[in-house]
Amino acid sequence: MEEKQLEGLSFDIEARIPGKLGRAGTIHTPHGDIKTPAFMCVGTYGEVRFVSMEDLNSICAQTMLSNGYHLRNKSYDIAKDGGLAKWSGWNGPTLTDSGGFQVMSLGSGIGKVVSMERENEVVNAPKKDRLAIVTEEGIQFHDPYTDQDDMIGPKESMDIQNRIGADIHMAFDELTSLADTYEYNKEALARTERWAQVSLDEHKKHRDDLGYRQSLYGVLQGGRWEDLRRSTAKKLGQMDFDGYGLGGAFLKSDLGNILRWCNEELPENKPRHLLGLSRPDDILIGAEMGADTFDCVAPTRExxxxxxxxxxxxxxxxxxxxxxxxxxxxxxxxxxxxxxxxxxxxxxxxxxxxxxxxxxxxxxxxxxxxxxxxxxxxxxxxxxxxxxxxxxxxxxxxxxxxxxxxxxxxxxxx
Ligand SMILES: [Zn+2]
Known part of the structure; x- marks a missing residue:
């Protein structure tokens, strides 16, 4: 995109599933449109492992999702090159994750979702040393790859994501695990909501820095509790986000209900991204319950x-x-x-x-x-x-x- 485009993303709904929350639509971004429901290919470091950009075009990929945390050291180079789409050679719509999930999973071995076979097990690895400590400013963690202590919070995450310059960013959130209690989830959710405001304020300062408007999604947590899910959806739904990320570690059997609670409260005209799930039944339930986009490393990893x-x-x-x-x-x-x-x-x-x-x-x-x-x-x-x-x-x-x-x-x- 040579022209400056300083409008945020927009979303048109084209059809709905009668009596359900699901819809088909188009997300317009500065680097192109995404026809939804859509699956975003995960290129953590700005490329999909073992798959070329040509390959991605040959399978009608529409978007690529990269990771703010993993690209943090390259973010200055990426900004210099004009943002993620140009730097990666993908040249289509992109999204970055905030890094919150990565640092929390370094800390406690959190799994994203319990598979059908393991539905009764807890995914928080009990013997793993806790490497992540949550504070009001963010998450302190020990990076086992660099063997160094580090910290990332909403300010750091927005700073990194604004330099990377994907079309869509994710607010920094705290992912809880299935082992966490209701009380802990309530406390973590309040923090995630405060971080949502910090993320939004920081994002607005730099969203036009690369010459096109970068957009920000608020991320909904709240574990498996209906009151927490509905209240956070209402609260974040009234904030000035461009769309919403649906987050959390779920029991598979809870997925449909959790999405319904969130999406019944969220504004209808903003797109919703279901974070980190791609099993066919999860995508079908997600689309039925009003999720518009999906991502996961599973298709390539498996x-x-x-x-x-x-x-x-x-x-x-x-x-x-x-x-x-x-x-x-x-x-x-x-x-x-x-x-x-x-x-x-x-x-x-x-x-x-x-x-x-x-x-x-x-x-x-x-x-x-x-x-x-x-x-x-x-x-x-x-x-x-x-x-x-x-x-x-x-x-x-x-x-x-x-x-x-x-x-x-x-x-x-x-
Ligand atoms: Zn095939």
């Missing part, structure tokens, strides 16, 4: 570990020795369209040659990202066509029925 998403559930590629079947015959990604077989990918992953493994990481990441992006595209179309419920039922039946029924899955071989 791809690297051999987990490939297919129409009929995920498969472990390592178990497909000799399989001449295309990775996912129902997929429209460049890898599947080129006819790569399951055995070919398995061989690359198992190879002792690092170039082969890098090739596998590239192909598998492209496929899993496209699977997740396509899911959001199909949800969008289904909302516009007024058949969201049918689409959701059909998708869930295909993707999850084998696991639920325990029936033999012809696509799984395990």
């Amino acid at each position: 791809a690297r570990h051999g987990r490939i998403y297919t129409k009929y559930g995920h498969i472990n590629i390592k178990k497909f020795e000799g399989s001449q079947e295309v990775l996912d015959p129902h997929c429209d990604c460049p890898v599947c369209k080129a006819g790569w077989t399951r055995d070919q990918l398995r061989s690359l992953l198992k190879s002792k040659n690092p170039d082969d493994r890098a090739k596998y990481f590239n192909l598998a990441s492209i496929h899993n990202l496209r699977f997740t992006i396509r899911l959001t595209e199909e949800i969008r179309q289904a909302i516009i066509d007024g058949r969201f419920e049918e689409y959701k039922d059909e998708f869930m039946k295909n993707y999850y029925s084998y696991a639920k029924n325990g029936a033999a899955d012809p696509n799984r071989h395990n």
Whole structure:
């Protein structure tokens, strides 16, 4: 963008799910539009691991999410280059996370969400040394990678994010864990709300520094308690944020309710980002309950570990020795369209040659990202066509029925 554009983002709602909170729309940012619901590819350091910008374009990626905390040391260079979109070569809409989640998870090993199999377990790692200490100014933590003590709070986070210059920033918040009590959540939430105001004030000072308007989302916490979720949504909803991040560590079974409590209170005309979730059922519930955008490292991280998403559930590629079947015959990604077989990918992953493994990481990441992006595209179309419920039922039946029924899955071989 050569022209100066000093308008914040705007959001148009184009269709709704009747009787539900879900909607399809368009977020307009200085670096382009995002058709929602949309999945944001995670490029923590300004690039998606093993995936080129060309690859991202080939799978219709719309946006990239990077991390303020991880890019903090490069933020001056990024500002000099004109902001994240230019610096990274992505040249489309971008978002940065505040870093609050990263420093808190360094501290207590917080998991984002408990999987279906582990629903009864607590995710706060009990034996891990607590490396993060929360104060009114921010979070003090010991960085195990640099072996140094550090501190990040709303002022520091906004400072870093304004230099990085993504189109959308996240206010600095305190993520609580599933092990924390109601009383602690209440206290942490009050702090997150004070930090929201500090974030907003700091952000406004520098949001036009790079020649285009950067926007800020307030982040909602409050654990699994309805009164906390509703009150913070009301409070932050009245503040001058451009949109909202829906945060927290959830039990999977609570996700729908938590989103409903938040989104019933938030202003309708501002976009909402569900932080850090991408399982197909989470995206479907999220979209149904009014989340507009999603992000997660899972599609690429799981791809690297051999987990490939297919129409009929995920498969472990390592178990497909000799399989001449295309990775996912129902997929429209460049890898599947080129006819790569399951055995070919398995061989690359198992190879002792690092170039082969890098090739596998590239192909598998492209496929899993496209699977997740396509899911959001199909949800969008289904909302516009007024058949969201049918689409959701059909998708869930295909993707999850084998696991639920325990029936033999012809696509799984395990
Ligand atoms: Zn594919």
